[in-house]
Amino acid sequence: MATKSSAADRARAAAEPGTLVLVCLAAWAVPGAGHLWLGRTQKAIVFFLALLSMFGIGLWLRGRLFPFEFGEILVTLAAFAGFGLGLPWIVARTFDLGAGVVTAVTWEYGNSFLIVAGLLNLLVVLDAYDIAVGRK
Amino acid sequence: MTSHLLLLIVFAALVSAVFATLARDEPRAQLRTGAMLFAGFVVGAIVLGWLMYPLPL
Numbered sequence: 001m002a003t004k005s006s007a008a009d010r011a012r013a014a015a016e017p018g019t020l021v022l023v024c025l026a027a028w029a030v031p032g033a034g035h036l037w038l039g040r041t042q043k044a045i046v047f048f049l050a051l052l053s054m055f056g057i058g059l060w061l062r063g064r065l066f067p068f069e070f071g072e073i074l075v076t077l078a079a080f081a082g083f084g085l086g087l088p089w090i091v092a093r094t095f096d097l098g099a100g101v102v103t104a105v106t107w108e109y110g111n112s113f114l115i116v117a118g119l120l121n122l123l124v125v126l127d128a129y130d131i132a133v134g135r136k
Numbered sequence: 137m138t139s140h141l142l143l144l145i146v147f148a149a150l151v152s153a154v155f156a157t158l159a160r161d162e163p164r165a166q167l168r169t170g171a172m173l174f175a176g177f178v179v180g181a182i183v184l185g186w187l188m189y190p191l192p193l
Contacts, residue, residue: 046157050150057146109143116147120154127158136161 020132027128029086031121034128047124054117055088063110064100065093078111084118084125148177 027034032048035041059065066078082089082098092098098114101107130136156170 042163043157046153050153050157054147054150061143105138106143109147113147116151120151123158124154 015133020129023132024125024129027125028084028121031085031088031124034125035131038128038131040131047121051085051117051121051124052088054113054120055085055092058110058113058117059092059097061106061110061113062101062104063098063107063112063114064102065089065098065114067093078115081115082118084120084122085114086121089118144181145178148174148181152177 023034023037026037030048031051032044032046034044035047036044065082066075068079068083069075100110104110127136152170152173155173156166160166160169
């Protein structure tokens with residue numbers, strides 16, 4: 001695990017505008033990657049395991065990865081929420097893993113896991129940003 | 137897996153872990169906050185479930 005001083009050094013370096021964007025992009029693309037970049041290894045591991053578990057369970061429960069259908073406002077909102085998880089969402093959509101089974105008894109549970117995982121990752125991105133600019 | 141309670145517990149555990157890790161920096165404080173959040177989620181859901189039991193009236 002990184003020491004506090006090295007974590008602070010990394011956070012200072014990450015406050016540069018270009019690096020800040022990269023940290024936020026990394027944090028969005030892979031849950032926990034932003035915190036790992038900033039030297040917060042323990043937090044990174046928890047975010048990675050918890051959010052990917054939620055995503056995997058959501059798919060296993062036959063939830064749907066909602067597409068961006070701008071005519072349907074609720075579907076669009078769910079798509080934005082799920083998209084918050086970054087690369088796992090993109091990869092799963094690419095391989096048609098989140099087609100969803102609306103008749104499955106666990107359909108709503110699956111959707112809840114998938115949507116909440118994406119929203120939580122957006123909070124994780126904000127937290128990485130706060131650490132990078134020295135607010136935390 | 138179709139157990140509502142088990143899914144509730146898994147969901148509450150994972151969400152509590154993320155919130156506690158976001159909110160606290162020390163592992164000990166994270167554990168304490170996570171445990172309190174988890175208990176709040178599970179107990180709150182069960183209490184709400186019982187309160188809604190007579191609905192629709």
